Amino acid sequence: xxxxxxxxxxxxxxxxxxxxxxxxxxxxxxxxxxxxxxxxxxxxxxxxxxxxxxxxxxxxxxxxxxxxxxxxxxxxxxxxxxxxxxxxxxxxxxxxxxxxxxxxxxxxxxxxxxxxxxxxxxxxxxxxxxxxxxxxxxxxxxxxxxxxxxxxxxxxxxxxxxxxxxxxxxxxxxxxxxxxxxxx
Numbered sequence: 001x002x003x004x005x006x007x008x009x010x011x012x013x014x015x016x017x018x019x020x021x022x023x024x025x026x027x028x029x030x031x032x033x034x035x036x037x038x039x040x041x042x043x044x045x046x047x048x049x050x051x052x053x054x055x056x057x058x059x060x061x062x063x064x065x066x067x068x069x070x071x072x073x074x075x076x077x078x079x080x081x082x083x084x085x086x087x088x089x090x091x092x093x094x095x096x097x098x099x100x101x102x103x104x105x106x107x108x109x110x111x112x113x114x115x116x117x118x119x120x121x122x123x124x125x126x127x128x129x130x131x132x133x134x135x136x137x138x139x140x141x142x143x144x145x146x147x148x149x150x151x152x153x154x155x156x157x158x159x160x161x162x163x164x165x166x167x168x169x170x171x172x173x174x175x176x177x178x179x180x181x182x183x184x
Contacts, residue, residue: 006038065088073103077162
């Protein structure tokens with residue numbers, strides 16, 4: 001694959017606006033966004049859903065990162081694992097022990113975040129077909145039916161990004177390289 005990254009200057013109008021807003025918000029345009037900008041439907045759909053999830057999912061910022069990391073782990077997305085580890089470390093303040101446990105597939109030292117990670121991975125792995133027991137365990141940890149819907153939303157968002165990164169081998173941005181990840 002030889003997809004050329006787009007820039008604010010050479011992307012179409014909608015993608016250019018998204019890239020510019022991302023640059024202002026993050027101080028960089030992630031490689032994934034620059035690649036997705038080759039198809040406005042993908043970038044616009046991803047950016048809109050991502051921003052809506054952040055604002056409306058019913059999860060706090062740490063829980064959101066746990067969900068994204070857990071889905072990326074299950075989907076074996078090296079790019080998203082590095083990016084969301086960086087975000088967790090530097091923006092959403094996920095305890096490093098939690099981030100590292102997800103990355104290492106080891107015991108998460110917080111029962112509620114563990115239940116969230118497990119459920120997010122189950123929804124991803126089982127393609128939206130959890131057992132009644134899977135749902136009961138999640139809800140017993142203090143989550144609700146609304147949270148189930150939020151996890152479904154996150155799986156949709158991460159499916160777009162994880163699949164894009166797999167197919168186009170998105171290089172990890174320099175900013176995220178301190179958290180490069182390979183599944184063990």
